[in-house]
Amino acid sequence: MHPAAQQITTRTPGKINLLLAVGARGADGYHPLVTVFHAVGVHEDVTVARAAEWRLAITGPRRLPPDDDNLALRAGRLLASRADPWRTAATPRTLAASITLRKRVPVGGGMAGGSADAAGALVALARLWRLDVTRQQLVDLAGELGADVPFGISGGVAIGTGRGDRLTQVIARRTFHWVLVPDAEPLSTPAVYARFDEMVADGAITPTTREAALARVERVVTALSAGDAAALAASLGNDLQEPALTLRPRLQQVLDLGAELGAAGAIVSGSGPTVALLARDAHHAAGLSQSLLARGHETIVTTSSHRGAHVLP
Template sequence: MQPSVVRAKAPGKINVYLGVGSLQDDGYHEIATAYHAVSLHEIVEAREADDFSVEFTGPVDASGLSTGADNLAVRAAMLLARHAKITNGVALSIEKHVPVAGGMGGGSADAAATLVACAELWGLRLGRDELHRLAARLGADVPFALQGGTAVGTGRGDELSPALAQGQLHWVLAFSDEGLATPEVYAELDEHRMRHRADIMPAVRRPEVDARVLQALRLGDAHMLAEVLSNDLQPAALHLAPRLAGTLELGERNGALAGLVSGSGPTCAFLCADLDSALELQIALSAARIPATKVTGPVPGARLID
């Protein structure tokens, strides 16, 4: 018998390195990134239904998110249904913990967990490769949310190769009450590069992940990784949300080895030497009225919850 309710979870991510290539004729950029999945999860519950729907619960305000057919989780369920020739729908309930428009791939995690949950709900015998191909049709970060761990992403971020990583890294995430739309941040990056073209090197078409980042991850060396954290989108995010500069300074004054804007922001991710340092930093940020939580990584990708 097939279950009538299935639950799955998928992690948010930090881009510990993000290189953005030059603007292409199609309006997109090639990127090179080191993805790192962390222990902040979206939880998706899928129930049998005649149609497709989604509702949100949890501590993150999701009131601004669409609940229609353009929602990424709904799109994931509908794509899987078409692929498998499923004629009924699904009612999704998503418990949100990853910030909306926060640069941590929360919507992508929703989609990845939805694929896993619906495949189980409908009794589909789909391998990970098949799910990965479907995930790539939904967005650049969805395949990584499905895979988890640590990986290098190239192209638009959906061409993944696993990266060796050992040990456990401790992070503190500082959240903002303002979201940043990814297209706006990329547009600001292009304008930033144009404004400062006389002072900075021109962007390459196809960036590569710094080898020192991969070495630090392979060794599980937080101090080494702190020296090479990098995000090409950070100047654009700071221009659009100037308050983030103060958050980064506060975190580094209170024990972080290093901090950076996660993805397109505005979440700031601080790498800490150990659990005690992470706890102290979380307390310091909270005392400054900046919502913060500690997480670890890497963690696995989308999985069923018993």
């Protein structure tokens, strides 16, 4: 605990979607999803400190210009607006803070870096303000900020349904090794979903039914439970991959190169454009990375991460 802390730092993992099954767009404009989230060891750090008014700074290798609509700021303001039932004697009267993000997750890369910032901010501010709030209450609040934000708090591996925000945790029996290949330019998630809808209308792809999606989930979960990298590679799937490839054709070259170099599996993460290559083990991941670097690609070598947003000592 940090009984008198004036500053709190949290660490939150980015994610890969091992499976992303997308249904037909509903009347509300949203697509029903069935996904398997997999946290990886590329983290966002969020540092909060008491302040009289909201402030935001962004540092790190993946920085972007701060703006008032940043998801971490939105998370803080949302928590402040709902905090009254959770106040304690140690809670400050004015709920505001300075927030500093140290970004490592590729920006706009389909790995939920912004959602990780929001999740980390919720956990950090709850501690900073000494709120008597449970982790589940924070998860529920996170769902109001975006479909990926609750997973940032829970971490590990989880099945997401609905819009991806209804989570069921999954046990993975081993650490999996990945080589991530970021792209130089972000991809817009709304643009990828719009392209998905266009391709459905053209008959180029078919939305996945819930029954078919759950059958695909079973194969992923079986592979995770067995700790079988080869079986996991065979069960990877992303219904947004084809739409993303039509918007960013060069990603296909990365997928093909990964296969050529012997990756166990390859997938575009989420709406892209980051490509995730599954390796057999740490040695294999290092070799894949070196081969990709030699061909001019940026790489991030990482592994499974078993914790969601948590306070650093």
